[in-house]
Amino acid sequence: MTSAVHALVLVFAGVTLALASLVVFLLQRARRATRALDAMTARQRALMDQSEEGVFIVDTATQRILEANPACCRLLGIGAQQIDSLALTDIAGGQSRSSDRLIKDVAKERTCPPREDRFRHRDGGLLDVEFKASLIEGAEGHAVCVTFHDVSKNKRAQDRIRRLAHFDHVTNLPNKVLMRDRLEQSLAHARRHGTMVAVFVVDLDRFKFINESLGHQAGDQLLHAVGRRLRRTLRDVDIVASQGGDEYIIIASDIRQQQDCVRVADKLIESFASSFKINAQAIAVTCSVGISLYPAHAPDADSLLKYADMAMYAAKEAGGTSYQVFDAGMGVRGLRRITIESSLRRALAEDEFRLVYQPQAHLASGGITGVEALVRWQHPQLGMLSPGEFIPVAEESGLIVGLGEWVLREACGQLKRWQSQGLPPLRVAVNLSPRQFLDRDLSATIGRVLEETGVAGGQLVIEITEGLLMKGMSDIVPTLYRLKAMGVSIDIDDFGTGYSSLAYLQRIPIDTVKIDRSFICGVCTQDGDAAIAKAVIALAHSLGRAVIAEGVENAQQLDFLRAHGCDAVQGYYISQPLSAEAFARMLALADAHGRLAGG
Numbered sequence: 001m002t003s004a005v006h007a008l009v010l011v012f013a014g015v016t017l018a019l020a021s022l023v024v025f026l027l028q029r030a031r032r033a034t035r036a037l038d039a040m041t042a043r044q045r046a047l048m049d050q051s052e053e054g055v056f057i058v059d060t061a062t063q064r065i066l067e068a069n070p071a072c073c074r075l076l077g078i079g080a081q082q083i084d085s086l087a088l089t090d091i092a093g094g095q096s097r098s099s100d101r102l103i104k105d106v107a108k109e110r111t112c113p114p115r116e117d118r119f120r121h122r123d124g125g126l127l128d129v130e131f132k133a134s135l136i137e138g139a140e141g142h143a144v145c146v147t148f149h150d151v152s153k154n155k156r157a158q159d160r161i162r163r164l165a166h167f168d169h170v171t172n173l174p175n176k177v178l179m180r181d182r183l184e185q186s187l188a189h190a191r192r193h194g195t196m197v198a199v200f201v202v203d204l205d206r207f208k209f210i211n212e213s214l215g216h217q218a219g220d221q222l223l224h225a226v227g228r229r230l231r232r233t234l235r236d237v238d239i240v241a242s243q244g245g246d247e248y249i250i251i252a253s254d255i256r257q258q259q260d261c262v263r264v265a266d267k268l269i270e271s272f273a274s275s276f277k278i279n280a281q282a283i284a285v286t287c288s289v290g291i292s293l294y295p296a297h298a299p300d301a302d303s304l305l306k307y308a309d310m311a312m313y314a315a316k317e318a319g320g321t322s323y324q325v326f327d328a329g330m331g332v333r334g335l336r337r338i339t340i341e342s343s344l345r346r347a348l349a350e351d352e353f354r355l356v357y358q359p360q361a362h363l364a365s366g367g368i369t370g371v372e373a374l375v376r377w378q379h380p381q382l383g384m385l386s387p388g389e390f391i392p393v394a395e396e397s398g399l400i401v402g403l404g405e406w407v408l409r410e411a412c413g414q415l416k417r418w419q420s421q422g423l424p425p426l427r428v429a430v431n432l433s434p435r436q437f438l439d440r441d442l443s444a445t446i447g448r449v450l451e452e453t454g455v456a457g458g459q460l461v462i463e464i465t466e467g468l469l470m471k472g473m474s475d476i477v478p479t480l481y482r483l484k485a486m487g488v489s490i491d492i493d494d495f496g497t498g499y500s501s502l503a504y505l506q507r508i509p510i511d512t513v514k515i516d517r518s519f520i521c522g523v524c525t526q527d528g529d530a531a532i533a534k535a536v537i538a539l540a541h542s543l544g545r546a547v548i549a550e551g552v553e554n555a556q557q558l559d560f561l562r563a564h565g566c567d568a569v570q571g572y573y574i575s576q577p578l579s580a581e582a583f584a585r586m587l588a589l590a591d592a593h594g595r596l597a598g599g
Helices: 003-050 070-076 080-085 096-109 152-166 176-193 207-214 216-233 258-270 301-317 329-349 387-397 400-420 442-453 466-485 502-507 527-542 555-563 580-593
Strands: 054-059 065-068 111-120 126-138 141-150 196-204 239-244 247-255 276-278 281-283 287-294 322-325 353-362 368-379 383-385 427-431 460-465 489-495 512-515 546-549
Touching (some): 065 080, 070 080, 070 126, 070 141, 096 126, 096 141, 176 239, 176 247, 196 207, 207 216, 216 258, 247 258, 258 287, 287 301, 301 322, 329 387, 329 400, 353 400, 353 580, 368 580, 387 400, 400 442, 400 580, 427 489, 442 460, 442 466, 460 466, 466 489, 527 555
Parallel strands (some): 427 460, 460 489, 512 546
Antiparallel strands (some): 054 065, 054 141, 111 126, 239 247, 353 368
């Protein structure tokens, strides 16, 4: 072998060895790369499997599901063996257009920012999710990786927050916020189309008494039931909302004439004709309705609501169970009521209330045996107010309890002062409102006042209305017996207006029945009034009760009552209500002469 050939062989051998070494190096590197890739893939798989978020991979060409992690299977109710048979449309709520759009968006932008949607659960339900997607490029084709998580709880919380913000939690009706928005929409529609909008304020009569008698839970059930009934009574397009408490707002659009409002109001009042069944107990409820009309009464929502509210109070002042359409005169009356309501709380602290005393005369002896204490309000702006103006407001606001205790304490204190002046023995009668009888401490309060003023129980008379007995007898009777045990006398005021039965009078510890003035005024001219007065006197005497006639204004009425055995009378013929000082002078004069003026 020549040296040249030998050199060539050596060169070839060296190249071969170098190539072999290179191949070995490349193979080792490839194996390391493969192991690294496998390790990375394993880590990614572990991360995917352990993730709390659902992850699935979709083939862009076929939209078939290639892979899904355990969280995806759990959230969507998919078994691992079912993955190969699913397509994106099976998950995306069966909406092929939505699926196609997602694939196209990701293919174009390579990623999809977070968005909310609904994915279909295997049981057919829909799951609120937030998801994002990104493109995976490969040699054999492209895929889309979708990552999502369940936001159903968040959605429910948001829906609840929205509902709390716009719906009343007791009635489930739109609240004043949503009602105001709906009213503005209705007015905008009416302006465009030249139609009218009616606003109705519906307020339950005596709800506070019912609520406090039955308990607040039953009261809430009643408010809910009233809302349902109003909703059933009206058209689907009418809006029924809760103003809060026992007040409802109704918005009726496309009204053609005012008479349409009257027909709606009649339907509303008629819907209360049947009672409401609450906890197996039938509850009779009535309502007062106020009406305002766009554009006849006002062009804006605030004024319409205010005027309908004024009209509702006018309906209440008319006795309730009625409706009133707003008129301009109500503005003055409404302002007066607002003034009364806003200053009532301050009036007790400022010592603005006064008591006057109306004498009660015994017919057989002609002497004054007692007085009825009547409250008046010396308002700094409005002057002297009668109870008819402020007592209903005090009852609605709950201030009647404090006012009633003040009247009781002042009347007993004045009685004690008269005694210290040497005036003859008297009894003082004080009216109690239904709201006061709901106070569990009423008898304790009266006992405390008697002790503090030094007045004996037998000198105090508590007057209650017949209507109170008829509507809340089971709750009131125990309190009456506790008062009787203290020596306090009990009178039924306004007897005859509530049609009490003989059974009622037998079951309650009543001392005296007071015939209502509405019957006394006609005893000499109306056969019916005369018959009622005679029957009440006979009924009361048969049960051992005394009788007082209210509102006696002339000698003929006095003679009639004396002839038929009435025990005592009060009214302007005997005396108008007097200040404490004037009554003391009158009593001294009557005692000196032994007879009453007019007697």
